[in-house]
Amino acid sequence: MREQVVGAYVVRRFLLMLLTLFGISVIIFVLLRVMPGNIVDVLFDAAGYVNPREKAKIEAELGIDQPIAVQYATWIGGLARGDLGYSYVSERPALEEILPRIPVTAKLAALALAFAVLIGVPLGVISAVRQDSGLDYLLRVLSLTGLSMPSFWLGLLILMAFVAYFGTIPIYTEPPATVWQELLLLSVPAAAVGFRSSALMMRLTRSSMLEVLRQDYIRTARAKGAPERSVNYHHALRNAILPVVTVIGIEAAFLMGGLIITETVFNVPGVARYLVTALTQRDYPIVQNLVMFVAVIVVLINFLVDMLYAVLDPRIKYSGS
Secondary structure, three states: OHHHHHHHHHHHHHHHHHHHHHHHHHHHHHHHHHOOOOOOHHHHHHOOOHHHHHHHHHHHOOOOOHHHHHHHHHHHHHHOOOOOOEEEOOOOEHHOOOOOOOHHHHHHHHHHHHHHHHHHHHHHHHHHHHOHHHHHHHHHHHHHHHOOHHHHHHHHHHHHHHHHHHOOOOOOOOOOOOOOHEEEEEEEHHHHHHHHHHHHHHHHHHHHHHHHOOOHHHHHOOOOOOOOHHHHHHHHHHHHHHHHHHHHHHHHHHHHHHHHHHHHHHOOHHHHHHHHHHHHOOOOOHHHHHHHHHHHHHHHHHHHHHHHHHHHHHOOOOOOO
C-alpha cells in the first residue's frame, strides 16, 4: 500500500515539475520579447544608421518578425529535438556555445557546496552541543560575519591578499593545463561563495539541533545511558538534518545560476557570466536556453530533495492531498 502511495506521489510531483517548467518557459520567452529593442536594433545602433529594408530582411532571417506564439512553438520544438538554435552574435549553434561553459560552473558550484556542507554542518552541530560556551559564541559571530559579508567583496579581498602576499592573482587567464591547476583556480572563488553558504547552514543546523536536543526521546536516550556521541550524532542529527537538506538543495540550485558576480570577479568562463553577456547583446537563443537550463536544475533539485526526505525520515507520509 505504501509503495502505491509513494508511486502516486512521485508521479504527481513529476507532472507538477513539467507544468512548472512549461510555465517558466513561457515567462522566459515572453519577457525577452517584450523587452525594448532586439538584436537587430543593437546591430543597427552600432552601425550608426538604420536601413528599413535591410532591417526587415535580417529580422526575417532570424525569425523574430513572426508572431510570438510561432516563435515559441519553434523554440520548444527545437528543444524537443535537441536543437537549441543559433547564437545571433557568434552565429554558431547555441549548444556549442553553452556546453563548454556548463562543466566550469558545475565544478565551481560543487566545490562551493562541498565547502559549505563540510564546514557549516559540523560547526553547527558543535555550536549546538556546546551551547552558550565560548566556542559557541565564537562560531555564532563567525556565522553572522559570513551572512553579512557579500561574496563578491570577500572575493576582492582574497584577490588583494594573494597579490600582496604571493605576488599572483588566482583568476582565469587561460584554460588550466592540469586538473590540479583547475582545482586550485576554482577553490578560491568556491571558498568565497561557500563561506556565506556555510554560515547559513551552520546557523540552521544549530537551531535545528537545539530544537531536537530538547525532545523527550533525547532525554530518554540519555537516561538509558546512551553515549553522548551516539545521542548527538545518531539520534539528534538524523532528525535535525531535514531542514538542512532543504537549504542544501536551494543553495545547490542557486549556485548553478547565481554566480554571476563571482564569475565576473574571478574571470571564470562559466554559464552565469556568459548569461549576462548574452543578455546585454539581446542574444535570445543563448539567454532563453541558459535560463531554461538553470530552471531545469532548480526544479530537478527540488524534486530530488522531496524524494530524499522519505529516505532520511521514514515517518514522512505521502497523503493524497
